[in-house]
Amino acid sequence: MDLTKIKNILTKRFGDTCIVDEELQGLQPALIVHADFLLDICKELRQNKETWFDFLSCISAIDYGPNEGFGVVYHLASIPHKTQLTLKVKLDDLRDESILPSIDSVSSVWRTADWHEREAYDLVGVFFNGHPDLRRILLPDDWKGYPLRRDYQDAESYHGIPIN
Template structure:
């Protein structure tokens, strides 16, 4: 069966919540309502004509307006495949601490267990009904979700420094404490809530609202590391812009050289 037939069959079985087939992508995909996801998955797995035995990837993408979760299914019996997508629109005025919620399909496909944990860990998508909703890659006391566009980089993880210019831990003076990440107090949960505050602006993220002072005339040098404890906005997009400008300058110089060489 090709994707079109699979889609029409799926739509017959669960008419509510199954959207149109998008064939513009390399892997044609169907957008499914979050409420109908588990039903659609059960149908695709159990229907003998579909027989999707394998869920080989669960992944998420953050876009401007939404976070999309994609499920890549395939069948060994019939050698066909289909991609399902759940779109979680970003609510009006949502900040980086917003985390969407999708029903877990780990009860349908056990392989989804670790994939969903990974998406929770790196993008902060919560999977309702997941049997073990913990982080999978990062330490359990990690704060934030690193693949979000507005992620702010930590300076340390617990006792471990993560900055290039950090003092080695065996050279720290006596009684040293990280000013930003105090040790976890006894009794606090290991799993941080998804809306835990983060510490440092991520240079690759979306630019913050401009400062009242003239930010545009900042020198092209590398921005100095911020003094610790200052939670304010630092020039976020600057690293990327800087690099882009440099690349453009190099390209222009090369083109000029080539032109001169030709002439």
């Protein structure tokens, strides 16, 4: 299944504003979707027999840097149709740890999203609305900051124990 057919299915169902852009360069084409439509788009891609993206292989959160914002990338696969798709979502540039960039959780669509979203939250600080158990997965619960952010400063100690 080609990207144009998938794009047509989504715009027919949700309107032209659901897809912000598309990337055709690189190893895998990607659709950049509007964050407000993400959960509905994912449900459609999984349930529609023409697309049937039954497998979420990876979710990655990205810090594009100050003034560029954050992003979340979803790698989908349809095992029956032997095809893959990348979805990208751009989020606001929120650098305040008390207000995290947020997006809807897709863990209700694919159970594997549970762990991937927890990792993205833990390392980049993206909050997933509606996640059933959003908490740190790699770092201690009381760790300060998000290590994969571009503005992250390494801690000198943790509970009085020197790190370096």
